[in-house]
Amino acid sequence: MRADSPTPDPSRKREGDLTSLYTAAEIAAATGGTASADFTVTGVTFDSREVGPGDLFIALTGELTDGHRFLAQAFAQGAAGAIVSQPCDYPHVLVADTMAALESLARAARARTSAVVIGVTGSVGKTGTKEALAAALDRSDPGATHKSVKSYNNHTGVPLSLARMPAASRFAVLEMGMNHAGELTALTGLLRPHIAIVTAIAPAHTAFFSGVKAIADAKAEIFSGLQPGGTAIIPFDSPYRDRLIAAARMQDARIVTFGTGEGADVRATETLVRPAGTFVLAKLGARELSFTIGQPGEHWVSNALAIIAAVDAAGGDFGLAGLALGDLAGLPGRGARSEIALPGGGTATLFDESYNANPASMRATLAVLAAAPGRRIAVLGEMRELGDDSSSYHSDLAGPIEAAEVAHAILVGEQMRPLAQALSLAGRVHFVHVADAAAARAALEAVLAPGDAVLVKGSNALGLAAIVRALNERCIQEAVR
Structure with a gap:
């Protein structure tokens, strides 16, 4: 377990349940390690909190902790084996470096599969697009689609997701x-996708880049790992479209664009917002597909077009994909909607x-809030890693807040000060500026009334999810009474 590992997901689907994922001999061969005993595993994790029966526990070491400390807990929870860099009394494969072993296991999983592998990146919409695309492909062949869970998308999450992939x-x-x-x-380079999607390019993590063009170039790196003859799926309406296309052409990729503009390969020719979702009429060359998106917001039209393009490129059934898009539900932290009892x-x-x-x-979700009936309340946390332009990025949200006719805004964090000043000067939106999530929750509780529509959004490090949990738990408690 590492200090920078993704948050555990106790409800995650246990890939490979009741089916052998690896034997000890296969793990040893993939990692160059030495097996202490014969064992078979049906899942893989490096977080001791996630270990379940039959899992392989990989004892990663980090700056603040060491997974070897959790071996007893992992095996008490049913682990079948472990990858370790220190000898232990449990069934294990001994390696020199457990992180390197995880990457080697991921490469072995990638090498043995005949699956169509799809990589998804972008400044916004990655997780929602990944989830919806997996659901759409699953309609073609139920149970045969593997996906990364939650946002396991970094230097540990990607190899873990690959290592969990069933061979079939x-x-x-x-x-x-x-x-x-x-x-x-x-x-x-680890994933080696057949299809690579860039959802959108927008200011994010700008503290680490010279500008949005540099962000576009960094996102275009996804094409460098494309398999020969692979497909690059690119947002047509993006101002960085040509930059992305140039990067994809360097890899001799087949290029498919998506969007609403004339000339997009997968194009929405008609959209209609309805209470049950957004109706879309899309064209793919000479073909047409009509479907309804279960999630609200214009950004989901763009995501859906990318999904249709990917399903078609992967050989899936894009008609069934349209049905899957209609069944979309919001993810926790990313569009989930609930009715909370007061x-x-x-x-x-x-x-x-x-x-x-x-x-x-922020702009996209404020537009979704704008369509909600009732009095609108926005709990907005600061946006981090925006560099020298952070103040202007925050103050520029005043317009979207006013356009959404937000009745009460609760601004959270020091970096929200420029927005507080902008709203104060305009004088059209009632707001409070608070230091942290606890103060934001108290401010929300003080104004919340029946019929309100409440948006909670901010950088994850602020912990605004605690407000959501508290409100949803109260909803459950109220329902039980």
Whole structure:
């Protein structure tokens, strides 16, 4: 277990349940290690909190902790074996470096599969697109699509997701993220996708880049790992389209664009917002597909077009994909919607976007809030890693907040001060500026009333998810009474 490992997901689907994923001999061969005993594993994890019966526990070492400390816990929870760099009394494969062993196991999993492998990156929309694409492909061959769970998209999450892939998978959809140049080159080299998607380019992690063009170049690194004859799926309406296309052409990729503009290969020719979702009529060359997207917001139209393009490129059934898009539900922290019970009676609608935030995603979710009935309340946390332009990125949100007719804004974190000043000067939106999530929750509780629509969004490090959990738990408690 590492200090920088992704948050555990106790509810994750246990890939390979009741099916052998690896034997001890296969793990030893892949990693160059030595097996202490014969064992078979049906899952892989490096987080002791996630270990379940039959899992392989990889004892990673980090700056703040060492996975070897959790071996007893892992085996008490049912681990079948472990990868370790120190001898132990449990069934294990001994290696020199457990992180290197994880990467080697990922390469072995990639080498043995005949699945169509799809990599997804972008400044916004990665996780939602990955989830929806996996659901769409699963309609073609139920149970044969492997995906990364949650946002396992970094230097540990991507190899873990690969290592978990059953050999018999037909499709694999994995998310890749980055906040520095060069990171995607390493990840896509490990993944070696047949199809690579860039959802969108927008200001995010700008503290580590010279500008948005540099972000586009870093996202374009995903194409460097494409398999020969692979497909690059690129946003047509992006101002960085030609930059992305040039990078893909360097890899001799087949290029497919998506968007609403004339000339996009996969194009929305008609959209209609309805209470049940957004109706889309899309063209793919001479073919047409009509479908309804279950999630609200214009950004989901763009995501859906990328998904249709990928399903078609992967050989899936894009008609069934349209049905899957209609069944979309929001993810925790990324669009999940719930009705929360209020202490005095009545309910309010909660929009959970608490996982992360950048200027583009803030604008998109405020537009979704604008379509919600009732009084609108926005709990907005600061956006981090925006560099020298952070103040202007924050203050520029005043316009979208006003356009959404937000009745009450709760601004969280010191970096929200420029936005507080902008709203104060305009004088059209009632707001409070607080230091942290606890103060934000208190401010929200003081104004929340039946019929309200509440958006909670901010950088993950602020912990605004705690507000969402508290409100949803109260909803459950109220329902039980």
